[in-house]
Amino acid sequence: MIDFRGRPTRDEDLDWILRLETAEREAGWIKGSTRDQHRAWFGDPNIAHVVFEQDGDAVGYAILRGLLSPDRDIELKRVVVETKGKGHGRAAIRWCRHFAFAEHGAHRLWLDTYEHNVRAQGLYESEGFVREGLLREAARTDSGYVSLVIYSLLASDAG
Numbered sequence: 001m002i003d004f005r006g007r008p009t010r011d012e013d014l015d016w017i018l019r020l021e022t023a024e025r026e027a028g029w030i031k032g033s034t035r036d037q038h039r040a041w042f043g044d045p046n047i048a049h050v051v052f053e054q055d056g057d058a059v060g061y062a063i064l065r066g067l068l069s070p071d072r073d074i075e076l077k078r079v080v081v082e083t084k085g086k087g088h089g090r091a092a093i094r095w096c097r098h099f100a101f102a103e104h105g106a107h108r109l110w111l112d113t114y115e116h117n118v119r120a121q122g123l124y125e126s127e128g129f130v131r132e133g134l135l136r137e138a139a140r141t142d143s144g145y146v147s148l149v150i151y152s153l154l155a156s157d158a159g
Ligand SMILES: CC(C)(COP(=O)(O)OP(=O)(O)OC[C@H]1O[C@@H](n2cnc3c(N)ncnc32)[C@H](O)[C@@H]1OP(=O)(O)O)[C@@H](O)C(=O)NCCC(=O)NCCS
Pocket: 024, 029, 030, 078, 079, 080, 081, 082, 083, 084, 085, 086, 087, 088, 089, 090, 091, 112, 113, 114, 117, 118, 119, 120, 121, 122, 123, 126
């Protein structure tokens, strides 16, 4: 049986995370952040910075924020897996869903994704996320302005 789990990100994970993040930013999937920004998130009680491990090997990471939200509205700010198409992304989304709803009593879990990121959208939709709308050209990226698709899952959707 596969052992997939999330654990708090550690300082020694940061070189690997920044490498992944740079590659994904250059590929046009995410924005990316600086080392200092990641470090600041580690100590923020409103934020969970998580590394996913499968059978003990780090396979990806996620950042969730809004753990202290009075609206119980948690944002999946970023999710990245190193090896695509092997189910790690789906396992990560399921982990985030359990973390938000079962462990943190969220009412809503939401995220945005670049309009051209159909792979991520396919995953979110297949996990029950509802497409809420489009923020036109809301993100400024290396290759220009990009629209953001908003997705959410409510506690009542998550079951
Ligand atoms: C998005 C991401 C997390 C998905 O993880 P993954 O491990 O590749 O995805 P999985 O193998 O778990 O799931 C694949 C599912 O995604 C969907 N999918 C995959 N490729 C797709 C494509 N080209 N078009 C539409 N849907 C696609 C399908 O629903 C698929 O499920 P299936 O294999 O059962 O058909 C991963 O590709 C990634 O890290 N991408 C770069 C960073 C990124 O885009 N992050 C999200 C920003 S919002």
